[in-house]
Structure formats: C-alpha cells, structure tokens
Amino acid sequence: KNQVEQSPQSLIILEGKNCTLQCNYTVSPFSNLRWYKQDTGRGPVSLTIMTFSENTKSNGRYTATLDADTKQSSLHITASQLSDSASYICVVNSGGGADGLTFGKGTHLIIQP
Amino acid sequence: DAGVTQSPTHLIKTRGQHVTLRCSPISGHKSVSWYQQVLGQGPQFIFQYYEKEERGRGNFPDRFSARQFPNYSSELNVNALLLGDSALYLCASSLLQGSDYGYTFGSGTRLTVV
Numbered sequence: 334k335n336q337v338e339q340s341p342q343s344l345i346i347l348e349g350k351n352c353t354l355q356c357n358y359t360v361s362p363f364s365n366l367r368w369y370k371q372d373t374g375r376g377p378v379s380l381t382i383m384t385f386s387e388n389t390k391s392n393g394r395y396t397a398t399l400d401a402d403t404k405q406s407s408l409h410i411t412a413s414q415l416s417d418s419a420s421y422i423c424v425v426n427s428g429g430g431a432d433g434l435t436f437g438k439g440t441h442l443i444i445q446p
Numbered sequence: 447d448a449g450v451t452q453s454p455t456h457l458i459k460t461r462g463q464h465v466t467l468r469c470s471p472i473s474g475h476k477s478v479s480w481y482q483q484v485l486g487q488g489p490q491f492i493f494q495y496y497e498k499e500e501r502g503r504g505n506f507p508d509r510f511s512a513r514q515f516p517n518y519s520s521e522l523n524v525n526a527l528l529l530g531d532s533a534l535y536l537c538a539s540s541l542l543q544g545s546d547y548g549y550t551f552g553s554g555t556r557l558t559v560v
Contacts, residue, residue, distance in 0.1 A: 436488030
C-alpha cells in the first residue's frame with residue numbers, strides 16, 4: 334500500500350528561525366513529489382515539485398530536497414515569518430490520474446513572534 | 447485569470463439531508479478531482495472527472511456522486527448526510543487527466559453536519 338509519512342506532526346519555532354520538515358514515502362511507481370502549503374480552512378497551494386532526477390528545488394525561502402534512493406524528502410524553511418504558520422503537506426504522485434496521488438497528513442507549523 | 451472556484455465556502459446541514467457542492471476549474475482545464483479532508487488529516491481522493499466522464503473513484507460509499515458539465519465545471523453530491531461527512535471538500539483542476547501537469551486546488555467548501 335502506498336504511504337506518505339511526515340514528521341514532525343507539529344512544530345513551534347520562533348520567528349526568524351529555520352526549520353526542516355521531513356517526508357518519507359513508500360510509493361511505487363514514482364512520478365513526482367510536491368510540497369504544498371495549506372492555511373487553515375483553505376486549499377493547498379503548491380510550493381515545489383520534483384521529479385526522479387531532481388534532488389533540490391527552491392522557491393524563495395523554501396528549499397525542498399529529494400533522495401529517490403532512500404525515498405525521503407525534506408522541506409527547509411529559512412528565516413521563518415509569521416505568515417509561514419500553516420500545514421505543510423507532502424504529496425507523492427505515482428502517475429496516471431488523480432487517484433495516483435498519495436497525501437501525507439501534514440506537519441502543522443506555528444511561528445511565534 | 448481566475449483560479450479554481452468553489453461554492454459555497456461554508457455550509458451547515460443536518461443529518462439525513464442532501465448537499466451539492468460546486469467547482470469551476472481554471473479556464474482551459476478539462477479535469478476536475480474531488481477530495482475530502484477531515485481535520486488533521488491529508489485529503490482523501492473521492493472522484494476524478496475528465497471530459498465529462500468519471501475516470502477514477504476513491505473508497506467512498508454510493509451516497510457520494512458527482513458529474514462534470516460541458517463547460518468542465520463539476521458538482522459533488524452527497525446524500526443521507528452523516529456526522530462523519532463533516533469535512534473540508536476540496537476540488538482540484540488539471541489540464542488533462544494525467545498528473546504530470548499538476549493539480550491546482552480551490553479553497554474548499556467547509557461542510558458541517560449537525
């Protein structure tokens with residue numbers, strides 16, 4: 334069964350600090366991996382997408398890494414801001430249609446002033 | 447360009463009632479997918495429609511149904527509502543059925559069943 338596990342489940346850090354969120358997956362076949370940011374009560378917004386051959390992708394203060402051999406990904410947030418408070422969801426795509434998406438439960442990040 | 451629009455944004459229903467949720471995809475996108483997200487969990491796949499045909503169905507009871515219209519907008523219907531149907535319902539649009547083109551999510555409809 335395809336699974337995506339994220340850690341930590343929740344995280345509280347001070348504004349201006351860095352943090353790293355983890356995603357481990359057992360999804361086969363593998364097409365791509367996306368990180369989404371989801372504000373409370375809102376839809377997920379895509380931050381990065383990586384295919385099998387990519388191991389790093391940046392989007393402003395967000396940097397995602399992918400190790401396809403160990404089936405691990407991380408999302409690093411630099412110089413956190415209050416607006417970074419949200420859930421961050423890792424989604425692994427096995428290809429095909431929308432039923433090929435496997436979602437993690439997300440990491441709930443809280444940035445404190 | 448308008449993104450994915452969903453209506454209504456919030457909805458309160460009583461057990462046993464029926465509900466219809468609506469989604470308009472990004473202009474030019476031909477596929478719409480529906481997801482249910484219970485608080486604290488990741489989204490669960492319900493349906494995908496492409497070119498007005500059902501192309502995928504998740505593990506949901508027959509109380510859940512959907513359709514796609516000629517303009518590619520979509521409706522999700524849920525009959526005989528249960529308390530457990532309370533969730534954020536997300537719609538995602540994509541250019542084609544295949545996932546390589548990415549999925550753009552709407553802001554969701556928050557359904558509360560009392």
